[in-house]
Amino acid sequence: xxxxxxxxxxxxxxxxxxxxxxxxxxxxxxxxxxxxxxxxxxxxxxxxxxxxxxxxxxxxxxxxxxxxxxxxxxxxxxxxxxxxxxxxxxxxxxxxxxxxxxxxxxxxxxxxxxxxxxxxxxxxxxxxxxxxxxxxxxxxxxxxxxxxxxxxxxxxxxxxxxxxxxxxxxxxxxxxxxxxxxxxxxxxxxxxxxxxxxxxxxxxxxxxxxxxxxxxxxxxxxxxxxxxxxxxxxxxxxxxxxxxxxxxxxxxxxxxxxxxxxxxxxxxxxxxxxxxxxxxxxxxxxxxxxxxxxxxxxxxxxxxxxxxxxxxxxxxxxxxxxxxxxxxxxxxxxxxxxxxxxxxxxxxxxxxxxxxxxxxxxxxxxxxxxxxxxxxxxxxxxxxxxxxxxxxxxxxxxxxxxxxxxxxxxxxxxxxxxxxxxxxxxxxxxxxxxxxxxxxxxxxxxxxxxxxxxxxxxxxxxxxxxxxxxxxxx
Amino acid sequence: xxxxxxxxxxxxxxxxxxxxxxxxxxxxxxxxxxxxxxxxxxxxxxxxxxxxxxxxxxxxxxxxxxxxxxxxxxxxxxxxxxxxxxxxxxxxxxxxxxxxxxxxx
Numbered sequence: 001x002x003x004x005x006x007x008x009x010x011x012x013x014x015x016x017x018x019x020x021x022x023x024x025x026x027x028x029x030x031x032x033x034x035x036x037x038x039x040x041x042x043x044x045x046x047x048x049x050x051x052x053x054x055x056x057x058x059x060x061x062x063x064x065x066x067x068x069x070x071x072x073x074x075x076x077x078x079x080x081x082x083x084x085x086x087x088x089x090x091x092x093x094x095x096x097x098x099x100x101x102x103x104x105x106x107x108x109x110x111x112x113x114x115x116x117x118x119x120x121x122x123x124x125x126x127x128x129x130x131x132x133x134x135x136x137x138x139x140x141x142x143x144x145x146x147x148x149x150x151x152x153x154x155x156x157x158x159x160x161x162x163x164x165x166x167x168x169x170x171x172x173x174x175x176x177x178x179x180x181x182x183x184x185x186x187x188x189x190x191x192x193x194x195x196x197x198x199x200x201x202x203x204x205x206x207x208x209x210x211x212x213x214x215x216x217x218x219x220x221x222x223x224x225x226x227x228x229x230x231x232x233x234x235x236x237x238x239x240x241x242x243x244x245x246x247x248x249x250x251x252x253x254x255x256x257x258x259x260x261x262x263x264x265x266x267x268x269x270x271x272x273x274x275x276x277x278x279x280x281x282x283x284x285x286x287x288x289x290x291x292x293x294x295x296x297x298x299x300x301x302x303x304x305x306x307x308x309x310x311x312x313x314x315x316x317x318x319x320x321x322x323x324x325x326x327x328x329x330x331x332x333x334x335x336x337x338x339x340x341x342x343x344x345x346x347x348x349x350x351x352x353x354x355x356x357x358x359x360x361x362x363x364x365x366x367x368x369x370x371x372x373x374x375x376x377x378x379x380x381x382x383x384x385x386x387x388x389x390x391x392x393x394x395x396x397x398x399x400x401x402x403x404x405x406x407x408x409x410x411x412x413x414x415x416x417x418x419x420x421x422x423x424x425x426x427x428x429x430x431x432x433x434x435x436x437x438x439x440x441x442x443x444x445x446x447x448x449x450x451x452x453x454x455x456x457x458x459x460x461x462x463x464x465x466x467x468x469x470x471x472x473x474x
Numbered sequence: 475x476x477x478x479x480x481x482x483x484x485x486x487x488x489x490x491x492x493x494x495x496x497x498x499x500x501x502x503x504x505x506x507x508x509x510x511x512x513x514x515x516x517x518x519x520x521x522x523x524x525x526x527x528x529x530x531x532x533x534x535x536x537x538x539x540x541x542x543x544x545x546x547x548x549x550x551x552x553x554x555x556x557x558x559x560x561x562x563x564x565x566x567x568x569x570x571x572x573x574x575x576x577x578x579x
Contacts, residue, residue, distance in 0.1 A: 096555040190534045203533070232539040233532070296522070310519045313512060321493060328494075330570050332559030336494055344495050348486070349509055351493040353516075362516065367529030369522055374530060406508035407515060423533030449534055 007031040010471055011163040011216035015066045025067060028162075029054035032069050032113065036160045043136045043145075045154040046114040047074050048082045053111045063109025065223060071155035071164040074115040075122055075198040076102050076207070081112060085198040086130040087120040089327050089338045099196025100228045101165060101207050108223040113161060116151025120340050121324065122167065122200045124148055125175050125409040128402040129342040136399065139181055139438045143396040146176035147409075152210045153180040163220055164210040169201045170312055170420035171413030173208050174391035177428040178442025181470055183459070184210045185217045186416075188449045189423030190235045192221075193228035199323040201316045204420055212471040214429060214460040218242035221452065240453040246460045251285030253385040253458070258291050258302045259415055260389070270390040270441050273431040277388055277443050280465055281458065291380065291387070300383075303376045307369055308417035309410050314353050314366040315421075321350025345406065370421050377422045381448040386458055388445050391416050391428045395439040415444070425452045427459045430468040440468070479513035481506045 006028045009017065017023035029052060040046050057067030072078060075085040077095035084090040102112060119129040127135040127150030137145040138158035145154045149166030153176030156164045166173045168186040177184025185208045192207045199205065209220035225239045257278045260271040278288040294301035324347050329335030339347070353362035380387065393415065402408040410417070419426050424446050431443035443462065447455040463469050483502045486509065490497045497505060553566055562569035 093559055096551060096558055097549075188534065190536060229541065233534075233536055235534055235536060307519060307522060310516045314516055325493075329561060330568055331556075332561075334561070337496060339495065344497070345505065345508060347493050347495060348489045348505070349512060351489045352481075352485070352509070355489070355492065364529050365519060365524060366516075367531075368524035368527040369519055370530040371527050372522070372524070374533065406512055421533075 071161035146179035171416035179396035181440030195230035317350035
């Protein structure tokens, strides 16, 4: 009898089953395409779907990723697979080269089965700014999946792939991971190459894995990370063997709980979950302390994320205005008249904040405050190994909320902005499930630069010792 | 509410032309209001003293990266690939808009 639920396997289980031949490629791909057929129309998750790849996959059995089907966010250039970054400007665009990340994952035996919806150019936190319509949260379709990597999160949550690739500027992996009840890892800036990724905020953009479990994220990251000559900001720091050190636990680590005294979190379920997580880490041998917020940089305290909204808004729009200047409709794509409303707003505000007479007031001042955030984290990480919080103060928001504020994305992403501005790695794992709405909350674990290994160890322990991961309990 | 960063319709039209974007007259007011709202939030940053603070340039320790000035043949586009996505081409060239007035030619 064919295994019609093979699509619900985790990445590591699917690889093992394929290598042991207890699962056939036909079964895995049939099951995956079958759920795509039933759920894609309803959720608008994939923009492009590759034709049946089971034959190609079968040849990859001996590769580390063994030919498993991956969903890839539509801002990664994929040769011979349409790439639009969810903007009509790139309607009909066919990349002539492959992004470094997807090329590496392919070389390791991964197969891109489709390109997932996102906020156009990654401008947003709900996928609602996509020129191809919003994606719906497969856990409850009245709600947003979050964004900008909302399609990749939805593809994982609905088992329309085995694992997915997303990218984050500030919250674009962590928010959709939290809202869809999956695992999302935003690596250190420069850990994973940006070459061949449609640029948004070049000093912030970080591609990362979006998966069913922490172990899956560790394994996929190993095949994405590392120095790349085509991205000069990638680091030469060696990539750790994340998978083999996952079970190390948190014994002896110093962990700080942050942001739970921010007005948006006080008394919230999310804050309660973060405190519970702190207790759990303490039980397993970590030394856990609550770090209080401060309005100004103060030793031993964490700088309020409130200022980061302004810093991030200025820097991101400035970088957007510069990056999106290349879309002239001459070499590729349609003309600038095809830009959607959100893209126009961001380009224009960024043009203003970089213009003569305003660049010092806005751009330079924002970069100075960014320095303060970096120093604040440096001081905290001289004492703590990890910081824990939540990526989102609450559950997924209903479809339609993003239209209510010109700064919707920045406000939703607030808790993620300081760590993104400082280029830090962070992971979001499910930390609560609301039975009534079927929606999730996320726990965010942040570390110092290139400490992905440590945050994966803590996240793995948390996942093993709690019941919130839907693939581990089903 | 502070009106310190009020953006006028005229400014909106000016930055649209700098960014080579067209905005319709019925969009101008909404854009001006949205930008003013956003800049008012940004203005809250002015309470932070940044005297003698270096602006950030790079978050990790990456330094200037150099490479030999050599052609990587494997990575080079063929003329066909380079033109594959061009909306308008002529005899193997991109067709661009005329930017010089005919009188000046």
